[in-house]
Structures are given as structure tokens and as C-alpha cells.
Amino acid sequence: RFYVRGHFPVPEVDVARWGLRVEGAVTHPLTVPYEELRAMPARSLAVTLECAGNSRSFLSPPVAGVPWGMGAIGTAEWTGVPLTAVLARAGLAPDVVDVVFEGADYGEAMTPPMPNGPIHFARSLPLRKALSPDVLLAYQMNGAELSPDHGFPLRLIVPGWYGMACIKWLHRIVVLEQPFQGYFQSVDYAIWERQHGIPTRVPLGEMTIKAQIARPYCGEALPVGRPYRVFGAAWAGESEVQQVEVSTDNGQSWSDARLLGEPIPYSWRLWEHEWRPTQTGRHTLMARATGTQGRTQPLSHLLDRENYVINHVLPVPVEVR
Numbered sequence: 001r002f003y004v005r006g007h008f009p010v011p012e013v014d015v016a017r018w019g020l021r022v023e024g025a026v027t028h029p030l031t032v033p034y035e036e037l038r039a040m041p042a043r044s045l046a047v048t049l050e051c052a053g054n055s056r057s058f059l060s061p062p063v064a065g066v067p068w069g070m071g072a073i074g075t076a077e078w079t080g081v082p083l084t085a086v087l088a089r090a091g092l093a094p095d096v097v098d099v100v101f102e103g104a105d106y107g108e109a110m111t112p113p114m115p116n117g118p119i120h121f122a123r124s125l126p127l128r129k130a131l132s133p134d135v136l137l138a139y140q141m142n143g144a145e146l147s148p149d150h151g152f153p154l155r156l157i158v159p160g161w162y163g164m165a166c167i168k169w170l171h172r173i174v175v176l177e178q179p180f181q182g183y184f185q186s187v188d189y190a191i192w193e194r195q196h197g198i199p200t201r202v203p204l205g206e207m208t209i210k211a212q213i214a215r216p217y218c219g220e221a222l223p224v225g226r227p228y229r230v231f232g233a234a235w236a237g238e239s240e241v242q243q244v245e246v247s248t249d250n251g252q253s254w255s256d257a258r259l260l261g262e263p264i265p266y267s268w269r270l271w272e273h274e275w276r277p278t279q280t281g282r283h284t285l286m287a288r289a290t291g292t293q294g295r296t297q298p299l300s301h302l303l304d305r306e307n308y309v310i311n312h313v314l315p316v317p318v319e320v321r
């Protein structure tokens with residue numbers, strides 16, 4: 001039940017002939033065969049991936065892009081080789097700033113301005129993130145081999161970042177001494193951010209704090225006078241969810257939800273809240289998360305973000321009978 005998103009047809013990869021190429025500003029360009037990668041020391045991490053366009057269908061007027069509801073998010077345990085181990089074998093040049101990851105999939109870009117002819121799906125990480133020991137070259141998902149849909153034989157896992165950073169069908173890493181300006185982080189998967197008031201195009205990166213209500217679902221009918229378990233998840237990118245609040249009166253009053261389990265870095269935190277509706281009719285539920293440094297969710301979508309980073313508080317209407 002993990003969402004699947006891809007821009008181009010799923011490439012067919014023959015692992016016997018496949019290898020991970022590492023080139024650019026490195027002292028030893030190399031190709032790592034699949035079996036060699038599998039023999040390297042591995043790590044497993046539970047990581048939440050959210051598509052940067054998740055919740056898009058709640059925006060009005062409608063915006064371009066896949067009209068996701070609340071389902072373009074999932075959490076899995078990913079197993080693979082830390083990216084740093086492969087970068088260390090290649091040896092980084094002294095002035096590296098960006099590391100580019102390219103998938104084997106390709107096709108025509110969708111939105112102008114766009115290059116002429118087919119392109120591969122490719123994105124970069126700034127050196128700071130690329131050197132994090134938590135960025136993985138993953139070959140397993142929940143203990144099973146990656147499926148073709150999820151990137152077989154190898155995908156990047158970038159904990160705390162939106163899904164688009166986790167390049168599937170990874171076949172090439174290019175190390176750069178200047179910032180990468182590829183299509184999927186300048187035209188697409190980029191937003192405007194004001195720097196000293198000047199709108200600046202910046203590539204999407206870290207996930208923004210957000211809570212979602214899983215139950216009740218939009219329009220669900222609930223029995224009056226009986227306890228109902230409002231239930232959902234909250235996540236905060238590279239930092240931690242500290243509090244989730246629930247409103248059952250369209251945002252007029254809020255109460256603390258109970259955070260379940262222990263915090264796991266880069267993973268969503270599940271939460272619950274018991275509600276006993278006393279009045280029949282239409283009610284509007286909301287949830288909002290607060291993280292470290294008081295980071296919380298806006299009440300409406302920030303327009304500079306266009307069709308991405310949709311983390312405003314989402315109303316869930318229900319009918320109490």
C-alpha cells in the first residue's frame with residue numbers, strides 16, 4: 001500500500017549488466033557492480049517518504065500535477081549501503097558542492113522551459129546532505145528486494161526530504177564543483193522563496209512539518225454519543241514532532257493528541273485522540289503538528305509554493321448521526 005510515483009516508464013534493468021557509475025570531480029571514477037554493492041556493509045533505516053505534491057487535490061483553484069489526496073506518503077524500512085562509503089571509494093575533489101543522481105528512466109519533460117528530446121530523471125544533493133551517514137543506496141524495502149515500481153535494483157534514500165530526492169533505478173552519480181541546475185530541480189520540483197524580499201527559485205528539499213488525519217475520512221458518518229478514535233500521523237522532515245493538536249470544531253478550540261510509541265528519526269509519528277461527539281450534524285475536524293523551534297503549519301496554502309509543499313491545516317468534514 002506504499003504509493004508509487006514515476007515520471008517515465010519503469011526501466012527494465014538486467015542486474016548482471018548493471019553497475020553504479022561514479023564520475024565527475026572524483027579522483028577515481030569507478031563502476032560498482034551489483035554483487036559488489038551487496039557485499040559492502042549495510043544499514044537499515046525506517047524512513048517516511050512524502051511526495052512534494054501530496055494533498056494537492058485540496059487546493060482551490062485546482063493546480064497542475066497529479067491530484068493526490070492524502071495518500072502520497074508512506075513509511076518503510078530501507079536497507080542499503082551508506083552513500084558515503086561509495087563516495088569515499090571514488091575520492092571527492094576539494095571543491096565539490098553538489099552530487100547528482102541519475103535514474104535509468106527517461107522520457108520527454110512536461111512543462112516548459114524544457115530541453116529538446118528525452119531526459120533522465122536526475123536531481124542533486126548539496127555536499128552537506130550527501131555526506132550524511134543516513135543517506136542510503138537502498139536495495140531492499142521492508143526486508144524484500146526492491147520491486148521494479150520502487151526502483152529495482154537500486155534507489156537513493158534521502159531521509160527527511162520529499163520523495164523526489166529518492167532517485168529510483170539509480171545508475172549514475174556525477175560529482176560537481178558548481179551547483180546543479182537540472183530540469184527536475186529548477187523548472188520542476190522547485191518553488192519561489194523570498195530572500196530579502198526577492199523571489200528566488202530554490203530546489204525542493206526537506207519535508208515541511210505536517211499532520212494528517214487518517215480516520216475519520218472526509219465525509220465519514222460517526223455515531224453520536226459514542227467514543228471515536230481520531231487517528232493519524234505527523235512528520236517533520238529532519239527534525240522531530242513535539243506536539244499534535246486536534247480540533248473538532250473547525251479550529252476554534254484545540255486539544256493535545258496522544259503521541260504513540262517513541263520518536264524514530266525521519267519516520268512519521270502516529271497519534272490518536274478520543275472524541276465523543278454530543279451533537280448530531282456536520283462537524284469539521286483538523287489536526288496540526290508543532291516541531292522543534294515552534295515550527296508549525298499555516299492555516300492556508302502559501303502561494304509562492306504553487307503546487308508543492310502543501311502543509312496547511314486540512315479540514316476533514318464528518319457527519320454525526
Ligand SMILES: Nc1nc2c(c(=O)[nH]1)N[C@H]1C(S)=C(S)[C@@H](COP(=O)(O)O)O[C@H]1N2
Nearest residue numbers: 003004005006007051103121163164167168
Ligand atoms: N528515477 C526516478 N526516481 C524517482 C522518480 C522518477 O520519476 N524517476 N519520482 C520521484 C518522486 S516525485 C517520488 S514522490 C518518489 C516516489 O517513490 P515511490 O514510487 O517508491 O513511492 O520517487 C522519486 N524518484
Ligand SMILES: [Mo]
Nearest residue numbers: 051052163164
Ligand atoms: Mo513526488
